[in-house]
Amino acid sequence: MFNYTFHWRPAFNALPRMFEGALVSLQIAVLSLVIGTAIAVVLALGRRSDNRLFYGFATGWVELARNTPALFQVYMTYFGLGSLGIHLDSYASLLVGISFNNAGYLAESFRGGLNAIPETQTRAARSLGMGATQAFRLVVLPQMFRIVFYPLTNQMVWALLMTSLGVTVGLNTDLTGVTQELNVRTFRTFEYFLFAAVIYYLMAKFITLSARLLAWRLFRY
Amino acid sequence: MIEIENVRKSFGPLEVLKGVSLAVQKGEVLSIIGGSGSGKSTLLMCINGLEPIQGGRILVDGTDVHAPGTDLNRLRRRIGIVFQQWNAFPHLTVLENVMLAPRKVLGKGRREAEEIAAKNLRHVGLGEKLSVYPSKLSGGQQQRMAIARALAMSPDYMLFDEVTSALDPQLVGEVLDTLRMLSDEGMTMILVTHEIRFARDVSDRVAFFHKGVIHEIGPAREVIGNPQMPETIDFLKSVL
Numbered sequence: 101m102f103n104y105t106f107h108w109r110p111a112f113n114a115l116p117r118m119f120e121g122a123l124v125s126l127q128i129a130v131l132s133l134v135i136g137t138a139i140a141v142v143l144a145l146g147r148r149s150d151n152r153l154f155y156g157f158a159t160g161w162v163e164l165a166r167n168t169p170a171l172f173q174v175y176m177t178y179f180g181l182g183s184l185g186i187h188l189d190s191y192a193s194l195l196v197g198i199s200f201n202n203a204g205y206l207a208e209s210f211r212g213g214l215n216a217i218p219e220t221q222t223r224a225a226r227s228l229g230m231g232a233t234q235a236f237r238l239v240v241l242p243q244m245f246r247i248v249f250y251p252l253t254n255q256m257v258w259a260l261l262m263t264s265l266g267v268t269v270g271l272n273t274d275l276t277g278v279t280q281e282l283n284v285r286t287f288r289t290f291e292y293f294l295f296a297a298v299i300y301y302l303m304a305k306f307i308t309l310s311a312r313l314l315a316w317r318l319f320r321y
Numbered sequence: 322m323i324e325i326e327n328v329r330k331s332f333g334p335l336e337v338l339k340g341v342s343l344a345v346q347k348g349e350v351l352s353i354i355g356g357s358g359s360g361k362s363t364l365l366m367c368i369n370g371l372e373p374i375q376g377g378r379i380l381v382d383g384t385d386v387h388a389p390g391t392d393l394n395r396l397r398r399r400i401g402i403v404f405q406q407w408n409a410f411p412h413l414t415v416l417e418n419v420m421l422a423p424r425k426v427l428g429k430g431r432r433e434a435e436e437i438a439a440k441n442l443r444h445v446g447l448g449e450k451l452s453v454y455p456s457k458l459s460g461g462q463q464q465r466m467a468i469a470r471a472l473a474m475s476p477d478y479m480l481f482d483e484v485t486s487a488l489d490p491q492l493v494g495e496v497l498d499t500l501r502m503l504s505d506e507g508m509t510m511i512l513v514t515h516e517i518r519f520a521r522d523v524s525d526r527v528a529f530f531h532k533g534v535i536h537e538i539g540p541a542r543e544v545i546g547n548p549q550m551p552e553t554i555d556f557l558k559s560v561l
Binding site: 218220221223224225226227228229230231234238239242243246319320321 | 369371394395397398401402404406408410411412421422425426427454455456467470471474
C-alpha cells in the first residue's frame with residue numbers, strides 16, 4: 101500500500117534550523133499584531149466617525165482586508181507595490197501584508213468592543229476635566245481591550261499561521277521557508293512538513309495558553 | 322457663584338429648557354425638584370458644558386461656560402458632578418478610580434494623588450475598600466466612590482443628578498448621609514432629587530421645575546411646606 105520509506109533522521113537533524121525559522125515566524129506574527137492593533141484602533145474610530153472621508157477610508161480597508169484572500173494581500177505588497185516602484189523585501193512585504201489583514205479584522209472587533217462601552221463612561225471622564233483623547237485612552241481603550249481580548253488572541257494565532265504565506269514571495273528564513281528549502285533539497289516532504297506542522301501547532305497552543313495567563317493577570321475586575 | 326440666565330435647550334424639536342434663570346451663591350445648597358422630563362437633569366449637564374445650550378448663558382464665577390473660547394476641561398475641574406448611574410470605571414480599583422483625574426488632569430504625582438484619593442475615600446466611609454474593584458461594591462458604595470472621585474478634584478461646586486434614584490431603598494440613606502455631611506461642610510451644591518424630605522432638610526433653597534421652566538423657587542421650608550403654585554401643590558401631593 102505505501103510505497104514510501106520514512107527517513108526521520110534528516111528531519112531530526114534539521115530541527116535546530118526549523119526552530120530558528122519558527123522564531124522568525126513568531127517574530128513576524130508578533131510585529132504584525134502590534135502594528136495591526138495600532139492601525140485597527142484608528143480604523144475602528146473611522147468606522148464610527150461622521151467624517152465621510154475618514155469613514156470611507158476605514159471601510160475600504162476593512163472590506164478589502166476581510167473579503168480578499170490573505171495570499172492576494174501578501175502578493176499585492178510584494179508584486180503589486182513592486183510594480184508601482186515600491187520595492188519591499190520578502191520579510192517586509194509579508195509583515196506589511198499580514199499587518200494589513202490583522203488591522204482589517206481587528207478593526208471590526210474593536211468597533212464592536214467600543215460600541216459595548218456605555219457613552220456615560222466617556223461622560224464621567226470628561227466631567228472630571230479629561231480631554232476627549234485622555235478619556236478615550238485612559239477610560240475607554242482599556243475596557244475595550246478586555247472585551248476584544250479573545251478575538252485578539254485568535255487573530256494572533258491567525259497571524260502566525262498566515263506567516264506561512266511568506267514562501268510565496270520568496271521568504272526562506274521563516275518556518276515554512278526553511279522547511280521548503282529542506283524539502284526541495286531532499287524531497288523528504290512528508291517528514292519535514294509534519295515536523296513543521298507540529299511546531300506551528302505548539303506555537304499556536306503556546307499563544308493561546310499565554311494569552312489565558314495574561315488575561316488572568318490583567319483582568320482582575 | 323453660578324448664574325443661569327434665560328437658558329434655552331432643545332433636543333431636536335423638543336425644547337426641554339424654556340428660559341431658565343437662577344443664581345446659586347457660594348456655600349449655598351439648592352435642590353431642584355420636579356417630575357420626570359421637566360429638564361432638571363439637563364440643566365446640570367448644561368452647567369458644566371456636557372450639553373450645549375441654544376439660548377441664554379451660564380456663568381460660573383464670571384466665566385461664560387458656553388462661550389466659544391472657554392476651556393471646558395479647565396472649567397470642569399472646579400465643578401464636580403455625580404450621576405444617577407454612578408459610572409465607576411470598572412477596570413480600575415476604587416483607589417485608582419479616584420486617583421485618575423488628580424494624576425492625569427491635575428498632573429499630581431502618584432504618591433500625592435494616592436493620598437488625596439485615600440483621604441476622600443475615607444471621608445465618604447470607603448477607607449476599607451481602597452484596593453477593591455467597583456464590581457465588588459454595592460450600589461451605595463459605588464455612588465459614594467463617585468462622590469469621592471468628584472471631590473478629589475477639590476471642586477468649588479458639586480452637582481448631583483438624582484444620585485439616589487438608581488439605588489435600592491436600603492442604600493439610599495448612606496448616600497444621603499454623605500450629601501448631608503458635604504452640605505454641613507459648606508460645599509456649594511445643586512441637587513436634582515426626588516428625595517423631597519431630604520431636600521427640605523439640607524437645602525437653603527428649593528426650585529420646582531415643571532415643563533422646562535422654574536415654577537416656584539424659595540427657601541426650602543416654604544416651597545415644600547407651603548407651596549403657592551397649583552403645579553407645585555399637585556407635584557408634592559403625588560410624591561409625599
